[in-house]
Amino acid sequence: MSDTYWDRVSIIANDLVREAAKIIKNSFEKELIVEFKSNPNDLVTEMDRNIEKFFKEEIKKAFPDHLVLGEEGTGKEIKTLDGIVWIIDPIDGTTNFVHQQRHFAISVGIYENGTGKVGIIYDVMANEFFYAKQGQGAYLNGVKLPELKEASVQEALIAVNPGWLLKEEALMKLVKDCRGARSIGAAAIELAAVAANRMDGYISLRLSPWDFAGGLIILEEVGAKVTTLEGKKLNLLEGSSIFVAKNRLFEEIQEEYLSKSKKK
Numbered sequence: 200m201s202d203t204y205w206d207r208v209s210i211i212a213n214d215l216v217r218e219a220a221k222i223i224k225n226s227f228e229k230e231l232i233v234e235f236k237s238n239p240n241d242l243v244t245e246m247d248r249n250i251e252k253f254f255k256e257e258i259k260k261a262f263p264d265h266l267v268l269g270e271e272g273t274g275k276e277i278k279t280l281d282g283i284v285w286i287i288d289p290i291d292g293t294t295n296f297v298h299q300q301r302h303f304a305i306s307v308g309i310y311e312n313g314t315g316k317v318g319i320i321y322d323v324m325a326n327e328f329f330y331a332k333q334g335q336g337a338y339l340n341g342v343k344l345p346e347l348k349e350a351s352v353q354e355a356l357i358a359v360n361p362g363w364l365l366k367e368e369a370l371m372k373l374v375k376d377c378r379g380a381r382s383i384g385a386a387a388i389e390l391a392a393v394a395a396n397r398m399d400g401y402i403s404l405r406l407s408p409w410d411f412a413g414g415l416i417i418l419e420e421v422g423a424k425v426t427t428l429e430g431k432k433l434n435l436l437e438g439s440s441i442f443v444a445k446n447r448l449f450e451e452i453q454e455e456y457l458s459k460s461k462k463k
């Protein structure tokens with residue numbers, strides 16, 4: 200597809216994300232219906248479903264041949280990344296959305312035959328719009344993000360979900376050795392934080408494609424390294440662990456911690 204085609208896709212994607220954010224913000228005036236999915240800590244709200252439906256319908260109108268894969272069930276029949284696929288998390292950080300009404304994001308990654316073309320992560324309440332187009336850099340509210348600065352483990356802030364520390368000794372040791380550990384509770388915002396040099400790395404033992412599809416494209420543009428904990432390429436159709444860090448830090452964590460990991 201031509202550059203002009205991708206310019207149009209990217210403008211529409213930006214507009215849809217901003218429109219979705221308005222719908223979410225307006226929902227604070229009404230009482231929210233919250234349900235459990237797999238367990239009482241796995242929340243979903245009517246807003247998660249409404250926003251996904253909004254994307255599905257608007258994308259269909261603008262690009263009838265594009266496919267949509269979303270957390271709340273859209274495109275669950277998709278088995279390959281052939282063609283143009285939008286991978287969407289309508290609200291990443293639903294627990295934060297329900298409990299705090301902040302620290303949640305809309306995440307969108309648009310792929311053509313498996314190659315990342317446009318990535319967006321919008322931290323709605325902070326009004327921070329992260330955007331990247333393949334080969335053209337990553338931007339935060341229109342300002343280009345600089346290349347990542349290096350950091351050693353001793354100088355690094357690492358984002359990690361505290362629950363995972365109980366399961367992985369290597370992570371506990373890393374958290375002890377690094378300058379500090381943080382947990383925001385929204386994977387997309389944590390990935391964006393690495394891209395913006397606010398965090399030096401992020402590790403999760405389990406994420407789904409919609410959690411990282413937008414972030415991967417943004418991280419690629421700032422030169423961060425992203426793999427599974429075992430050093431494999433992420434699969435956009437399957438859940439996996441994820442390990443993200445700037446170059447030298449990536450090697451250091453891989454060699455000194457992850458390769459020596461003993462699962463509990």
Ligand code: IPD
Pocket residue numbers: 270288290291292293294360383384385386387403405406407410
């Ligand atoms: C969750 C958040 C959370 C991460 C979970 C995800 P959701 O996404 O990103 O930070 O630890 O693994 O499922 O369900 O709020 O979209």
Ligand code: CA
Pocket residue numbers: 242243270293
């Ligand atoms: Ca969820």
Ligand code: CA
Pocket residue numbers: 288290291292386409410
């Ligand atoms: Ca998510």
Ligand code: CA
Pocket residue numbers: 247270288289290291292293
């Ligand atoms: Ca979600």
